[in-house]
Amino acid sequence: MAKPTTPRPSRATAKAAAPAAGADHNRPRPQTPTDYKASKDELLEFYRQMVLIRRFEEKAGQLYGLGLIGGFCHLYIGQEAVAVGIQSALKPGKDSVITGYRDHGHMLAYGIDPNVIMAELTGREAGISRGKGGSMHMFSVEHKFFGGHGIVGAQVSLGAGLGFAHKYNGDGGVCVAYFGDGAANQGQVYESFNMAELWKLPIIFVIENNQYAMGTSVNRSSAEDQLYRRGESFRIPGLQVNGMDVLAVRGATEEALKWVQEGNGPILLEMKTYRYRGHSMSDPAKYRSREEVQAMRDKSDPIEGVKKYLIEAGVSEDDIKVIDQDIRKTVAEAADFAETSPEPELSELYTDVLVEQY
């Protein structure tokens, strides 16, 4: 489990809040989730996807360092279990996903071609947004992956809109809207919570609590630092989940999907996770100690966690190494593709501003 947040000292206000919660005692709530029982094949797939994200992001960091990737570049290293655990439970083409600017991992977890993602990072014509979006603005309507949004918190309202569309169309789909602990303090998140519950929209709100909003820790920015409680005043139940363990993530997602699909309206999952790298590539990360980061890598690394499960399931080190080598090859090819693809034609400057001609 990720570094626990400091428990708050009990205060008069906290005590006063207790009876109100008790009065609501009979409200139905989701069951406490249990870890997902993954088959060996599923575990192998989790491992493959998580290693793909890790290696892809390392390569992206490397290309950034070489000046091949510009602007902002937010890496997902450390948080792999969240996207992989959640998206493995979704039905591609039916359920929809939307996230913020730290989006590479979610796209890879949805099986989107690493080549076109990397080519977008390098700003090339073959990029998924034809080089016009960049790291923070990538979309795949085909996969029902709706971005990739650069404005902190915007994806929460937009996600509620996607949930609205699922309900309106009666297509049985569920939207997953990811946002960070930083976005959890944006006003529109709560405007969206209100309407999502009022209209019983099929949506799972996922807070990826990596504990730092840029350089500001959750404790320094949040009056209620137990973020899974943030939906309570809208009657949205919340679950706190170990976001460093893919099976815990998947298990909680199964429970959340059940809750939403039964027509109970939205649910909030707080994924306690950790990013190893800075907020973006240009963050010197002076707000936390190197020991803190290293301790997380040593004790809670999500990939090492799956590796352990694999070995318990009888998978040999050699078999794991084959996957590792395979992924390295995939990522090297993606980097090569992204470097050798041409930049967009200059005429692309004027295309796609509007769809229609007037």
Added chain:
Amino acid sequence: MGIVIKMPALSPTMEEGTLAKWLVKEGDEVKSGDILAEIETDKATMEFEAVDEGKIGKIMIAEGTEGVKVGTVIAEMAGEGGEEAAPAPKAEAPKAEAASAPKKAESGTSKLASDVKASVQDPAIPEGTEFVKTTVREALRDAMAEEMRKDERVFVMGEEVAEYQGAYKVTQGLLDEFGDKRVIDTPITEYGFAGIGTGAAMGGLRPIVEFMTFNFAMQAIDHIINSAAKTNYMSGGQMRCPIVFRGPNGAASRVGAQHSQNYGPWYAAVPGLIVIAPYDAADAKGLLKAAIRSTDPVVFLENELLYGRSFDVPKLDDYVLPIGKARIMRAGKDVTLVSYSIGVGLALEAAETLAGEGIDAEVIDLRTLRPLDTATVLESLKKTNRLVVVEEGWPTCSIASEIAAVVMEQGFDDLDAPVLRVTNEDVPLPYAANLEKAALIDASRVVAAAKKVCYK
């Protein structure tokens, strides 16, 4: 083959830095994530992590070296267990074919002008078509109802649009006909429901989001601009956002500064948006229907003071007008009066007065503010050689400023007098009746400006 470690760029602007400290030495085994070195930039000291596993071979740049250029090889690393390492990336980005240089637009506005399809005309109204006196309010409602009957994906959401029948009664009767699935009362939460509407459009629906007034859309402007307008471009044409944001805009009557503002110039400044501001009932109907059908996001600016006015609307099954096409409301040869929304009424009134004084004014209703139909304006100028822009809004960075600039750039030789702007005073709108009246445009100011450019 080994991996070369190069001086990294740790920020978008970094060109060189100081290799402050090595944290590894030659022969050390490192794994991904280990800190290799500390590098000082002009902004901060950054830790430089290993991305590959392996053994540090040779260190080429000693610690303490200043001014190390980004991309300089600072060390070599041997790959793990003889594993073939990825070749070091080539730092030079291949350039797109030079031959494909775009036609350079002379300026942003001329590019906008060329976006307009020249051939588009209003639909012909057949001989003998009945015209029905209709208020702007009813015309807008009819447009929504007709499109909702045609397309299941169309729905309307906003504050008081359903049970209350609309704060200004524009959505009257829609709840009864279409039910609460498609006519949705929202809480007072503009930022939130603008986002939900925009998300629903991304998800394939065709939302009409009503703002009680556009003044309140200030709370939602992020979704209109950052989420709706830019999506198609940022996604390389992959993700659509067909949504209509509509509601009253501009000064109402005695409601003070926060409720009286014309956002036309604000939204018209944004690439990716369509901005429409109709004057009469027929245009309100025909253009709102076009807006709902458009695949692009549309900001549809109505005017509270016009809602109750009646105009002739042709009784046709499907009256849809072209977006981006101005309309000549009154032909004339001496001076061109260009306006939109409520200003058109004042320009027409001024033209009547001018006619009595021997000045024959042509009145143009822009109807769409983005894309702007500059061709119609320039064509009129060729005939009259004099132009006045009439705008119920502030003068600075206004549609009037834009028209003046376009005319100067593209119609300079046709001008016999400077372009004049008749706009509201450059102040927040006051409450006191006399001050409010003094701040807003009226027909007499238009008449005075027209006479001035005619040197009469």
